[in-house]
Amino acid sequence: MKKYDAIVIGAGHNGLTNAAYLAKSGLDVAVLERNPYIGGATVSRELHRGWTYSNCSYVCSLLRPEIARDLELPRHGLQVVPYGGGVTFMRNGDYYGNYYDHNRQYREMARHSKRDANAYERYTTDVMKQTRLIRPYLLRRPPDPTSLKPRDLRDLLGFARSFMEMGEEGLADTLRFWTKSVGDYLNEYFETDAIKAHLGGTGVIGTALGVYSPGTAYVLLHHYMGDVDGNVGSWGFARGGMGAVAAALEKSFRAFGGEVICDADVDRIIVRHGKVRGVALKNGDEYLADIVVSNLDPRRTFLDVMDEGDLSAELLHRARNFKIRGSSGKLNIALDGLPSFHGLDKSSPLMVGDMHFTDSLERLERAYDDWKDGTWSKDPYVDMLIPTQTDPTMAPPGKHMMTVFVQYAPPKINGGEWTDADKAGFEKSVIDQIAAHSPDFRDLILHCETRTPREIEAETGLTEGNIFQGELTFDQLLFNRPFPGYSQYRGPVRGMYMCGSGTHPGGGVMAAPGANAAREILRDLRRPDVVPGGYADD
Amino acid sequence: MKSASDATMMLRTPFHSRVAAACELNAWGTWKGYTTPTAxxxxxxxxxxIRSTAGVFDLSPMNKYRITGPDAEAYLNRLVTRDVSKIRAGRVGYTVWCNDAGQVMDDGTIFHLGENDYRVCAFARATDWLHWSALGFDVEVVDESDEVAALAVQGPTSCAALLAMGLVGLEQLKPFGLTMFPFEGGTLMVSRTGFTGDLGYELWIAADKAELLWDRLFEAGRPHLIKPFGSDALDMARIEAGFLQAGVDFVPAESAVRSGRSRSPYELGLGWLVDMDKPVFNGRKALLREQARGSRYRFAMLDVDGNKPASHSFILSGGKKVGTVTSAAWCPTAKTNVAFAQLEMPHGDVGQELVAEIYYQRELQWTRVMAPCRVIGAPVFNPPRRRAVPPGAF
Incomplete structure (x- = not known):
């Protein structure tokens, strides 16, 4: 039987990135994917003839440019096209627009509140200070504060130095950012409800917390620390849908001699004498390798594909208590034309950005109340985009595709499984909300794919449908992601590693966990480091 | 006659009313005396x-000269380095022209419109030079810069947008081909040319039909996601595609005051445009001499580490300065940090490792990085759709 140097479980973007770097280093690598198609949650599928959806993840900012360049993803077909700004429609018929251009942004904000427009400049500076602290650590493994190894000590010292450079005020601000609620944080700067709601939404995306829950300010920061071509905080579309990210990574991996095997559902990681030996599939096939890397989330990794007997009780306990709660759903809609929205010209640049209908933090918090009550939000927060305004490849000319991320949707309905009737109710709450601001929207719908946490988990394997492979709260970040003692991508068994978004620096189609894990694996194998370091911001 | 003050006012292109309406940022620059948008x-x-859908650029200020008469081909053949007899009617050729010292005066395109009928598009104003060069040839030289309006339509959906405008058969036009269509009682000339390195076309029309053309184009192009773009975006695209810009990447020979500041075609990587089989053309002797003795400089495209554009950088080899950067940009589609450099010979072989000394400023503080870079042999962006006949819908 053929033996590989390494096997990666799961052809998501991190699994493919990890595999690409191992293959680039000269290893013989196979990626095993459960589905008949690759991508995990970075996937594009045609479910309605002529329309391509970004079925799960839908926008791109955090994907590390160092990796895209190093793995030659543009040559392999990836193009990330930025979109500018966004808009929040208000119940009174007005809207708040977030312009890409700084001066237009100021004027639009001043239309609602001159004071907020001024405060926004202070707010941006404060947020940028925080991204500057974090960004250098994205393409590094998190230092272990309990380790005395020179590498950890050196990294910790560097971290401490950039901390001290921020001064007392900056330090206090950092702690506020990592512990505060996004609602409280925004209240310190702004007075206008719609502006706070527009900015605050990113603090709860993918998170089972409300805008007034402590820790959500960091989630906002997580959405700010990416960049498109050096513009920190910008977001873009992958041309052809997010599946283009996975497709380019796969091509890069194959160019290094790697092998992707689909329809390969891993049953368990084979461990003998405390060492990894390979994996066994559900159909009984076995693949051998001394290195097995899991791109699955920490729960699935330790509670599903590893044998409990191979793990310590403490680790099992931690895995069981890892916070990975389902909180969101998704609608992907094929449209017969570009819908019109109250008060907005169809040629407005705001149409190209992210659209929302929640005009106060209060409404955001009420949407969370429904989640706590065990049901979907009756008045949900949506993050809605129409990428076919800049991407001609995803729908026929003149037709459009809409991606609607929906917060909140619980993993279970009042403790029970989602039923089809629940799914229909969830879908209706979203479509009703959009239609309330767009008179022609309902008539333009040709097809709608609705995904509750049930569908997300069934298709991608993400536990409870949690999009980040585990919540991005401070207790599960840096050296605590996924658990203390396991943050440097090494598993509990020799030869076993983790490379998913459940590891540092977390989710959001960054590809950083996959790359960082590859660096550690190559280090253990005493092979040269082929993984790029991060670009310096300054 | 116009008063002196009117005659010297900044000019507006024939598309100005439409351009101004679309120019939300009011970001204006000037181009050869015309007011044109930077963004x-x-x-x-x-x-x-330009790179994902279709972009439209108003290139009306381009200098355009009509060359007609029985000696038109012979005249042009002496003027430029390429063999003009090989540019058949209905074709366009990119070329340079030199002075007697074999130094590049300008680069541009020659449109072979019909028998004894050519149009030359040039960066620099060339009326004086073209008339001077006409001595002894039976040709007429007319400056039609103000009479001919032009739009570049560039990007993957450009062909689809123009087909939607009713330009039947355009998909069969080959790169560097040109063709005519009737348009509102006049003629619309379309060439498959451009300065972006992508699939793209240029539309040429009488100035009085310019606004109508703009309106038709944007109406038909809407489902194909057409948008206007300014000179800043064009600059990013042309660097990514590896195109030199006169006045930026070389000094037009006749405007170089200091000796040694102009460049030959060989020194700009444009030796492929020089046809030594032609017995006579401007600069031929000097270029033969250069071939025998060797060039002084070499044009090189560099792939620079990191994400800081190497604008105006010195290029070092073994710690010694061997050249300077003329253009540099982070290329958003190729995700590569590209620089064009003028290197002293013998530097610049493909694959050579050099160092770019980059200075950049953040909040008033200047920093220097010594970024490793490599000489690359081809532009970082060169998609198959640029050459495809027929091109796809996107």
Missing amino acids: YTDVELEYFA
Whole structure:
């Protein structure tokens, strides 16, 4: 039987990135994917003839440019096209627009509140200070504060130095950012409800917390620390849908001699004498390798594909208590034309950005109340985009595709499984909300794919449908992601590693966990480091 | 006759009313005395219109000269380095022209419109030079810069947008081909040319039909996501595609005051445009001499480490300065940090490792990085759709 140097479980973007770097280093690598198609949650599928959806993840900012360049993803077909700004429609018929251009942004904000427009400049500076602290650590493994190894000590010292450079005020601000609620944080700067709601939404995306829950300010920061071509905080579309990210990574991996095997559902990681030996599939096939890397989330990794007997009780306990709660759903809609929205010209640049209908933090918090009550939000927060305004490849000319991320949707309905009737109710709450601001929207719908946490988990394997492979709260970040003692991508068994978004620096189609894990694996194998370091911001 | 003050006012192109309406940022620059936008809405988004959908650029200020008469081909053949007899009617040729010292005066395109009928598009104003060169040839030289309006339509959906405008058969036009269509009682000339390195076309029309053309184009192009773009976005695209810009990447020979500041075609990487089989053309002797003795400089495209554009950088080899950068940009589609450099010979072999000394400023503090870079042999962006006949819908 053929033996590989390494096997990666799961052809998501991190699994493919990890595999690409191992293959680039000269290893013989196979990626095993459960589905008949690759991508995990970075996937594009045609479910309605002529329309391509970004079925799960839908926008791109955090994907590390160092990796895209190093793995030659543009040559392999990836193009990330930025979109500018966004808009929040208000119940009174007005809207708040977030312009890409700084001066237009100021004027639009001043239309609602001159004071907020001024405060926004202070707010941006404060947020940028925080991204500057974090960004250098994205393409590094998190230092272990309990380790005395020179590498950890050196990294910790560097971290401490950039901390001290921020001064007392900056330090206090950092702690506020990592512990505060996004609602409280925004209240310190702004007075206008719609502006706070527009900015605050990113603090709860993918998170089972409300805008007034402590820790959500960091989630906002997580959405700010990416960049498109050096513009920190910008977001873009992958041309052809997010599946283009996975497709380019796969091509890069194959160019290094790697092998992707689909329809390969891993049953368990084979461990003998405390060492990894390979994996066994559900159909009984076995693949051998001394290195097995899991791109699955920490729960699935330790509670599903590893044998409990191979793990310590403490680790099992931690895995069981890892916070990975389902909180969101998704609608992907094929449209017969570009819908019109109250008060907005169809040629407005705001149409190209992210659209929302929640005009106060209060409404955001009420949407969370429904989640706590065990049901979907009756008045949900949506993050809605129409990428076919800049991407001609995803729908026929003149037709459009809409991606609607929906917060909140619980993993279970009042403790029970989602039923089809629940799914229909969830879908209706979203479509009703959009239609309330767009008179022609309902008539333009040709097809709608609705995904509750049930569908997300069934298709991608993400536990409870949690999009980040585990919540991005401070207790599960840096050296605590996924658990203390396991943050440097090494598993509990020799030869076993983790490379998913459940590891540092977390989710959001960054590809950083996959790359960082590859660096550690190559280090253990005493092979040269082929993984790029991060670009310096300054 | 216009008063002196009117005659010297900044000019507006024939598309100005439409351009001004679309120019949300009011970001205006000048180009050869014309008011033209540097950006309409956002430079990045405009750049991506070129690379993902279709972008429209008003290139009316381009200098355009009509050359007609029985000696037109012979005249041009002496003027430029390429063999003009090989540019058949209905074809366009990119070329340079030199002075007697074999130094590049300008680069441009020659449109072979019909028998004894050519149009030359040039960066620099060339009326004086063209008339001077006509001595002894039976040709007429007319400056038609103000009479001919032009739009570049560039990007993956450009062909689809123009087909939607009713330009039947355009998909069969080959790169560097040109063709005519009737348009509102006049003639619309379309060439498959451009300065972006992508699939693209240029539309040429009498100035009085310019606004109508703009309106038709944008109406038909809407489902194909057409957008106007300004000169800043064009600059990003042309660097990514490896195109030199006269006045930026070389000094037009006749405007170089200091000796040694002009460049030969060989020194600009444009030796492929020089046809030594032609017995006579301007600069031939000097270029033969250069071939025998060797060039002084070499043009090189560099792939620079990191994400800081190497604008105006010195290029070092073994710690010694061997050249300077003329253009540099982070290329958003190729995700590569590209620089064009003038290197002293013998530097610049493909694959050579050099160092770019980059200075950049953040909040008033200047920093220097010594970024490793490599000489690359081909532009970082060169998609198959640029050459495809027929091109796809996107």
